[in-house]
Amino acid sequence: MTKNRFNDNSKPNRRARTRAIMCPGITATPGDPDFGGMSASEVQSGGRTDHVFTSQQVALAHSRVLQMGILDKLTAWRCEDIHTTCTCARPSLISDHAILVGLLLLSSEHCPLQIGSLAVVFQNRLTIESRTLLNLSYVAPASLGDAREDKRWYGGTHRAFHRLLALMDPFPQERDAARTYTEVQAVLDAHDADRKKKMKLRLDEFTEAFLHMTFMQQPQHLRSATRHIDLAVDQTFIASPTRGGYNKRNLARNVADEIGTEPRSLDREPIDVFAGWWARPTPNNRSDFRWGWAANIAVRVDSERPGESRFPKLAISATLSMPNIGVDEEAVSLMRSALGTGLAPGIVDADKGYFASSRVERLHEPTFDLGFTPSTDYRVERLGVHGVQSGATFIEGKAYCPSMPTTLQNASKDHVNGAIDAVTYERLIQARVPFELRPKGKPDDQGRIRMMCPAAGASPTVVCPLRTLPADHINSASPHVANDDLPDSPDKICTQQSVTFYKYDGVRERQAITYGSTAWQKFHAHARNSAESLNASINSHDFESLDDASRRTARGFAAAQVFVTILLTNYNLRTIAAFMNTETFSHAQTTSAGKTPEKVTPRTARRPERPAF
Known part of the structure; x- marks a missing residue:
């Protein structure tokens, strides 16, 4: 009778398996009874396909992080918060620099932005040269079954990521345990409004640094295709990775109902306290409510030639906010951030949720003071x-x-x-x-x-x-x-x-273009389509998958904005690459046909004049 090689528990085979586990240098070959048809690397990674990032990929992400100047700001914020010069600070296993580079690398693969995935990058997916570049101590890939090494890298990555978030978290809270309504109210009562303003400004500076870096990755002829920066402003929903929220109007009543109730019988949910309900229309004209935040995004558009494609439609600025709260102020922040491109203020287009509904002192006057002129529909x-x-x-x-x-x-x-x-x-x-x-x-x-x-x-x-x-x-x-x-x-x-x-x-009522005219209709349609196209692309499961909370499980407002920033950065970079690929292909076709390529002449179209009053 032939012995079943895969179920052979004889002493020699048991010893061979033990040697393979304890000695990672011993690799299994196809047909080896220790692993069957699986390779040692597949078993070691738990079935993941963890390719090593090339040194060139890491060096490029490294240079982009340096270009944006955010590392100096993080250092200054950390020194400010702990009231020290930081000269005697204990060095950490994983730096802010490494965290940001790792997130950019993961997003370029359209991988989930999870701490576990990031830890695997640091542990097993970098070359020796890249580890030196990121100041990571060289450790050989973890031995098969060595849970201690996996845990060390995961713990170090977790601490480094949350150390970064703590520098700009407007809503700090413990997020590991489920909460009763009474505990939710206690978190709200302990909220520091002054700290929120300070940290929100830092968080927006963080996002601004990344998006402006992507703008500068374009060749000069694309950056200066227009003298003015024209924007289309819109919102998209960012779901919280936790299971739901609470009704703020009924919170006081629910807290009162919990008084005198046995604590173990109370309902608890692991919620992000500082979030809100987003109403999404459904086909049957009812609203589907989801718990999370609103991402405010300004896209670069073209008021001079709205029917053409003269430059990539990039996310120029972005912020995160509670749904239906501070919509006007966030739009003003987007416009102010867009001026960091060095271009003059132009036209800002928005749907009826902005200029058609807002109070003059909250949106219209600040918009005019910044130099922008609205383009919008009316109620x-x-x-x-x-x-x-x-x-x-x-x-x-x-x-x-x-x-x-x-x-x-x-x-x-x-x-x-x-x-x-x-x-x-x-x-x-x-x-x-x-x-x-x-x-x-x-x-x-x-x-x-x-x-x-x-x-x-x-x-x-x-x-x-x-x-x-x-x-x-x-x-x-x-x-x-x-x-x-x-x-x-x-x-x-x-x-x-x-x-x-x-x-x-x-x-x-002021408008940049005569309302209802052919020029207005053409630009307004172009601007709305550009904003909706960006939202559809970043929410696509083939790319950034921004609306899928399961791909970014770290909780909290600050974590959500960091992930939005990284994903919008990747969207901009791939949009620039795709645009330049098309531009190069068109140039090659023109040349092969014996035609002289058209010389790039920026700002040849006449921009709509800003109204005089």
Whole structure:
């Protein structure tokens, strides 16, 4: 009878298996009874395919971390927090530098950003040269079955990662144990609002450093394809890796209900206390609520040539926030961070959740102060006339002559209500242009500007009975104001040569491009599509898988923003690479066809002018 070699428990085979476990230099060959058809490396890695990163890959990630200057900031923050010069600080097994390089390497493979995966990189996936570069003491790959070595590397990586998070965590709390409502309330009561502001600024600086580094990885002709930085702002959901949350409105009642109850019978869940509910629409018009945070992202777009692809659509800036809290302030932070690219402020596009719904002092005025001009859609109730200044009417981002016909004033409302079709609407929008007030000079250092009636001056665009002009100044093709449309009591705009508009006059309705025009529709569609395309790409399971909390199990607000930062960094880098690959291929095709490649001429298109008021 033939002995079953895979179940042979004879003493020689047992000794052979023991030698293989204790002596990693002894490798099993296919058919070896010790491992069957498995290789020693497969058994050692637990079935993972852990390829060693090349020295070139590690050196590139290393150089990028150095370029962003974040290591100096981390050192300064650590010194500030412990009130010491750090000269006598005990060196750690794994540095901040190594953690950041390791995260970049994992993200480039689209691997889960988990501490266990990061520990394996440090333990087994680096060459000797790379270990020296990252100041990791050289240790041979762990012996097969050597759990102590695995635990040492995991523990060192875990401590290093959380040491990094502690420098910029706005919401520190213990996250290992499940909590009752009473314990949740205690965490909220112990929250330090001043510390939160300080750490939130650090966290945003961290993200800014990474994303600006990716912007600088582009060749000069892509970075300077436009003189201004135009943005599309949007949000995407970031799920918490814990199992759910709590109702903040009912928290006090739930705490009261727990009084006098046996502690062991209370409901407990391992929750991130500092998160919120995100409502996601479902096909049956109901909302699916998920617990987590909102990632605020600004994408670079093109207001000059929205139909073309002149540069990669990168995530220029990003922050993390609680759902439905501080939306306006986060948008302002995105714009302020975008100016770090060195480009002048341009147009910022957003959906109706921003400029169409926000308070002027929270979003519109800070946007104007930063130098950006909005491009947005309006809610139905904001269409038509909204505001009057010295007799001039504010209508959807422009100041118009008060005698403009009612059909032109209500064109947008009529279009939304279905009273006119798209062709008629476009014609009426074009017919508004001659009725726009015209600037008389440039704004002063206080933002004030003199504006003229469209029927006044040497080159009037309309003919009005209230204005007497020489015959040679009147263009017969210009629209004529009907007597029935004249105001009952003409104001300053009708009686003076010009009137002063102040910095924030009409700022709520101000638009960079004439609302409803073909140019506005083209740019707004381009900007919205760019933002939605980025969200779809970073949430794709083939790439960053940002919406999959199981791929980033470290808990807490700070960990979530660090992971968002790393994944957006990888998105930007692969987007740049893909864009340049396409650009190179197109250039090669042009050359092989015997044609002269078109010379790159940045900023050849005319950017929409910033409104004067």
